[in-house]
Amino acid sequence: MALGQLMLVRGSVKYVYLDLPANLACLKNIDNLLRCPICFDYLNISMMTKCSHNFCSLCIRKFLSYKLLCPVCNSATAELDLRNNRILDDLVKSFQAARQNLSKATFDSPPISPKT
Amino acid sequence: MALGQLMLVRGSVKYVYLDLPANLACLKNIDNLLRCPICFDYLNISMMTKCSHNFCSLCIRKFLSYKLLCPVCNSATAELDLRNNRILDDLVKSFQAARQNLSKATFDSPPISPKT
Numbered sequence: 423m424a425l426g427q428l429m430l431v432r433g434s435v436k437y438v439y440l441d442l443p444a445n446l447a448c449l450k451n452i453d454n455l456l457r458c459p460i461c462f463d464y465l466n467i468s469m470m471t472k473c474s475h476n477f478c479s480l481c482i483r484k485f486l487s488y489k490l491l492c493p494v495c496n497s498a499t500a501e502l503d504l505r506n507n508r509i510l511d512d513l514v515k516s517f518q519a520a521r522q523n524l525s526k527a528t529f530d531s532p533p534i535s536p537k538t
Numbered sequence: 539m540a541l542g543q544l545m546l547v548r549g550s551v552k553y554v555y556l557d558l559p560a561n562l563a564c565l566k567n568i569d570n571l572l573r574c575p576i577c578f579d580y581l582n583i584s585m586m587t588k589c590s591h592n593f594c595s596l597c598i599r600k601f602l603s604y605k606l607l608c609p610v611c612n613s614a615t616a617e618l619d620l621r622n623n624r625i626l627d628d629l630v631k632s633f634q635a636a637r638q639n640l641s642k643a644t645f646d647s648p649p650i651s652p653k654t
């Protein structure tokens with residue numbers, strides 16, 4: 423079973439697919455935090471703005487070529503202010519591995535035997 | 539059962555207590571990433587240096603009052619260069635909640651009945 427979540431995205435409601443089995447629903451918050459607010463995929467080469475918001479490197483650079491604002495909070499932002507947030511790239515990798523492991527553990531565990 | 543890890547800390551080997559049951563060992567990497575390299579506790583008001591290293595606000599400020607270097611990579615670092623890395627504070631909270639949930643789920647699940 424997969425989980426999803428309705429999110430308000432620039433004025434329109436989108437269903438964001440979370441790809442987590444129901445028993446791992448408690449990982450949903452971590453999953454959300456590790457996604458880019460522009461493309462909704464996991465952060466890919468995370469860059470942090472001065473206002474502490476994080477985006478994929480390509481997503482935020484493309485955005486800033488149109489508007490010099492943070493897409494989350496509208497603070498003035500320039501490409502020069504971006505700083506690599508490398509720990510998020512490591513967290514994405516570790517989270518994906520852990521999630522896979524926990525799902526596997528769930529599916530591999532023997533079913534509860536019915537009372538006879 | 540708890541897990542720990544031997545780490546080299548400024549020349550001396552320390553045993554870092556990880557506080558994870560064995561079946562949650564796959565969360566060890568995430569746990570490590572969310573800890574401060576100075577105090578080894580979970581990051582508390584995370585601050586990121588220009589060189590992308592993260593510390594508790596108090597830990598790094600205390601350190602910089604002695605030496606204007608990053609404790610991890612020795613890059614020149616000043617207090618003015620520090621930037622809040624708020625997503626890490628949120629990740630610490632979500633991770634602690636998820637870990638507790640997963641441990642609880644493990645302890646609450648019925649034991650496999652022995653074959654009679």
Ligand SMILES: [Zn+2]
Nearest residue numbers: 458461478481
């Ligand atoms: Zn993106």
Ligand SMILES: [Zn+2]
Nearest residue numbers: 473475492495
């Ligand atoms: Zn912002």
Ligand SMILES: [Zn+2]
Nearest residue numbers: 574577594597
């Ligand atoms: Zn610390």
Ligand SMILES: [Zn+2]
Nearest residue numbers: 589591608611
């Ligand atoms: Zn550093």
